[in-house]
Amino acid sequence: MRRGIWTTDPLLTAPDRPEVVRATDLEQIGVPRRTISRRCAADGPWRTLLPGVVLLSNGPPSDEHRVHAALLHARQNAVLTGTWALRRHGLERVPRQEEVHVLIPANRGVANAGFARVERTHRLPRPHLRGGLPVAPVPRAVIDAARRLTDRDEIQALMAESVQRRFCTTDMLAEELDQAGRTGTALVRKALTPLQAGARSVAEADAWELWQRSGLPPGQWNVPIFDANGNYIATPDFWCDEIAFAWEIDSYRHHANLEDHRATVARNARYVAAGIVVLQTLPSRLRTEPDEVERELRAAFRTAQARPRPNVKRVA
Template sequence: MVHPVRQRLGNVSGRAQAGAVRRGSWAENPLLGKPIVIRAETLESLGVPRRTINHRCERGVWQMLLRGILLLSNGEPTDEHLVQAAILHGREEAMLTGIWALRRYGLENLPAPKDVHILLPPDRKISSARFVHVETTTRLPSPRTRQGIPCAPVHRAVLDAVRRLKGDDTILAIMAEAVQRGRCTVDMLARELDQGCSRGAAKPRRALIPLLGGARSVAEADAWRLWQRAGLPPCHWNVKIVDGQGHHIATPDAWADEVALAWEIDSRKHHGQGDDYLETLARNTRYTQAGIVLLQTAPARLRTEPDKVRAELRAAYRTAQARPRPEARIST
């Protein structure tokens, strides 16, 4: 499958034809022997004649990625070439945002980007072009440099990305990963939603609700919604539980402190094999030894059998309520 951004590039790479090109002293510059992204005006300042630039692009020795921005190579542009070209297109104060910026922050649960999204000050008269999406904003943040590229802060990059997406699960997954990995907080996302553009904000606002409740993934968000519909007292999400002596027991997905009930959303992928499986067995043993009632639910059942899961939740809560509460507590 052709990468969306590369598909928009079109046939930008040619093949060099035979024959020599007359060169000046600029040809001795080691910079020009590398596959770099550079402005045509910068090449001219290095002594490369405009006619030579045009001729090399026509012959496929170099290629024009954007107007006035070249790749000094006839090979396929890399992701890094595209990002560098986008920043050069935006000129001063341009910064990367959206999915491409989140990649540089180390997030992984991301869809393939359709274009390279950059932010500019509101007075700029620079338009989107080819694979570059230009957005001017009165709320231009202070950039963070990542691998040599100015990037919007994570919380801003997240919201800039999800406002342009459609899938609810995709939006929630991106927001949840940013929070779970510690790249930003839920409060930072909430403030950005309140202060930022309202266009495309409806779905991120819905996704934010379970995150504010403590959910850290799509599955946990589904579980959070089911708990609300089960008619049970409020519970805690992702809190560390210790026994009466202060020894760590586990960090359940959901914890009903009033009755010492733990609810774990355990997928086969992460808990069914190898070391993860052994750790799950050890965790369950600690729950049993501490007298904690444990309910385990497969993530898929949260959507395929929500009524049954709600009934199981209520039954588990009644069971926990019927026995003396153990000394297990939330760690402070």
């Protein structure tokens, strides 16, 4: 190819041209290696994102550029996983991680480079296409992300959102975690346990642990309660059916909205009308005043025990 002809190639001129390409693709359309190197220099129009991967502009790379670059670096059959995959699926409570985590078949030999973390696996998942990119299914992406986090709250928030928004179930997460083996999963397993019991948030997980510590009889989390006529009362965070006792973990943040506040007041009125004993606790107190909260729990529990059980029922 004569010098300069490559400047009109569709790879560089088409309206839908890629912004991130392999250097080998540039060579195939006739761009000499020395030209690629010169254009990727500090004052050039392009820049190198990863070894052999070029951004066809010289500005700071976007997250989209980084994801494309990591997949190009990992080459064929690579699958995006972890936090970057979860954002593609639409999860919101995803911690920021600089490394872009991609999976490749175990028989491949691509090394980590820059922001690209390449993991060889014998369990390469069948990818979902999100924005045209191969993305690991939510359960796999959640566990891959969680195994690389060190903050239990972040792990629980990530898993809780995936379950609460019906991206997956706790059973699916547990199955994926079992297949991941034991290495680096102790914290993840501990964080998953309250969610398997029915907790839906970090605060509810804290409440679950405090209830376990209290030695009080077991109950259920997030089950709807109805009166004798079948009228809905509420879905308490925790419910002890034996004595019709409800425990609600109510935050200031939730009540900052007028409509949410009205809904809570109405809920509490239904509890009172039905004869249900309810204890409300701020999430922050579960960690700052656990002993006091436990005393309040025991006192409320005794109050519920002391009166005849109202005619209300849970629906599992």
